[in-house]
Amino acid sequence: MQFVIYLTFATLSLAMILIFIRLILGPTLPDRVVALELLASVIVAMIGAYAIYTDTASFIDVAIVAALTAFLAAIGFARFLERGGPRDD
């Protein structure tokens, strides 16, 4: 069980590194927003894995809050882009 959990963490961390590369490269601002949203998804999954790892059920609440803030951030960014705020890619 331990080995599988470590493997899960390693895979998720690799995914995080790849998303960070896209976050730095991303030619336009919407690309970076997509990368940030997927990064929030990785964080939610990582919190779930950590809840299993530490056998603490309270971390599921943290996952709920993380998903909520990620959704609000994505909607806010989209609204900001569509309303035409000042932009410097």
Added chain:
Amino acid sequence: MIEWIIKFLMLTSSIFILLAAIGVLRLPDLLTRMHASTKAGALGITLMMIAASFHFFDTVVMAKSLAVIIFILITAPIAAHAIGRAGYFVGVPVWSKTVKDELINCYDPDSHRLLSGLETEEELEIYRQNLDYKPRIRVTRREKND
């Protein structure tokens, strides 16, 4: 038995999320990147939450993880729609091998109007007359008092 199910779900979840990350890194433009990230990411979170609910096997935790799953499945398409719409209208370049773009020349960035392409002549005439009117979400209009 149930431990093997948890192991399988965790590994599948992490592999799906890794696939989403590879897709975000490798695919050519914004829409295809979103196509990779939204669906695979939502499936990854879903599988991880099912694994957590199997691991704890408690009614409260199951309800919470089910809430996370339903929340993700509702909000992921909405967020992707909002970002994709905003990105298209901002003018993010589309991949050069894109086969079909039905909204091309239908959006006016100055007046924020989106034409459907099926307007009659009368509607187009009304549209041309009202070009300077910008519909926004909050329009503050002041009544003219002499």
